[in-house]
Amino acid sequence: MSEAQSIQWFPGHMTRTKRQIEKSLKLVDAVAEIIDARIPVSSRNPVLDKLIQSKPRVILMNKCDMADPAQTARWIAYYKAQGIPAIAIDCKTNKGLNGFIPLVKEVLKDRIAAWQAKGMVCRQIRVMVVGIPNVGKSSLINRLSKGGKANVEDRPGVTRSNQWFSIAKGFELLDTPGVLWPKFEDKEVGEHLAFTGAVKDEVVDTEHLASRLLEVLRDRYADAVKQRYKLGDIDLSELKGYEILEWIGKKRGMLISGGEIDTERASIAVLDEFRGAKMGRITLEAAPAPAGK
Ligand code: GDP
Structure with missing residues (x-):
């Protein structure tokens, strides 16, 4: 972990966010976790699972326009097998966003039926949107609330205050209180976040980062690299990342x-x-194989 990252990542910060989330959880019926479809593992906060275990949850695989569609489908099947409904979305073009409310209604269907049985027909449905910085939370909230107050920022880690947004009749979103940092201290997670631009480039060595990315791509998406850089005549499998960079x-x-x-x-x-x-749609973290295969 670089010095700049370790400054961002300090335990007091996370403790405060944890407390804020715990408090806000009492105000919502469900949690929508937004992740980056290109890095479904690294774009999840490690403590979130524990924090929200008592709440119905859905997963939104954002930036699916840039991810490998076959992998996105496998991840969705994987989450479904764990009892978590998930969809692929793209907040640049609104793709998949129509599926958000039905997805939340699906995960809450027993509760909604119970409210109706009690005559609570106008009961608001409240959902907390959580996600690490730069994953597309503001974009999602802006899109769903058709404008509204959320700030879209290119810079990772910009804090916004606790805010509610009305997205449809009877449906409200709560933005994540605090900043939910990813698991920076894990080397691979840090790298994958840096590859996608979720970590500022000033804190990493560009040549090292590009070389590492090329090694990951060499092993999983060699054809995409060959095609983009016209390296068709070169066998990448034996090359180190830096050598590919030289080519x-x-x-x-x-x-x-x-x-x-x-x-x-x-x-x-x-x-x-x-x-x-530009190299095509790439997912850096493959979905686990379905059980028994
Ligand atoms: P936040 O920090 O989680 O609130 O993330 P933002 O909403 O500010 O988005 C971070 C960056 O990702 C911005 O440059 C957005 O334009 C971009 N972005 C968000 N969603 C998508 C998406 O679905 N596809 C693509 N290609 N870019 C996206």
Whole structure:
């Protein structure tokens, strides 16, 4: 973990967020956890499971426009097998957002039936939206509340105060109180967050990061890398990330004086293009195989 990250991640901060969430949970019927479909493991907060175990929960796999659709489908099946309804959404184009209210109604169907049996026909349904910074919470709330107050920020980690949003008749959303940090202290989690741009680039070494990303892609999406960088004639399987980076710089004609390859420029290109889904739709964390297979 870099110094800048360790400054962000301090226990007091998380303790405060935990307390705020515990308090706010009493005000809602369900929790909607928003995650990044490209990194379904790393974009989840490690303590959240425990915190919200007593609440009905749904998972929203956001940024599905950039994730591998086959993997997204496998993750949705995986969550379903665990009793958590999930859908794929894309807050850039609104894709899948119509499924949000039906999804929450599905997870609350027994409760809704019980309210109706008691004659509580106008009972509000309240849902808390939780997610780590930069996962798309503000975008989701803005989209669902058609404008409204949530701030969309490109910078990760911007705190917003506790706010309610009305999204449909009888339906209200509560934004996460506090900042729910991801599990930075895990090296792989930190890397995956950095690959997707959820961690600021100033806190990581660009060439190292791009090399690591290329190693992950080499093992799971070699064809996408080959196609993007015209490396069809090269066997990537034996190459280290940095060597792939050199090939990319060479193919793109990124040279500095003396004919040396400008790997710094190549790194920036690789990271930008991955984040812009220019290599295609990629999921960095594969769904576990279904039980018995
Ligand atoms: P928050 O920190 O969780 O509130 O995240 P934001 O809503 O501010 O979004 C972070 C960044 O992700 C912004 O640049 C958004 O435009 C972008 N974003 C959010 N949802 C999507 C999505 O579904 N697809 C894509 N491609 N980008 C998204």
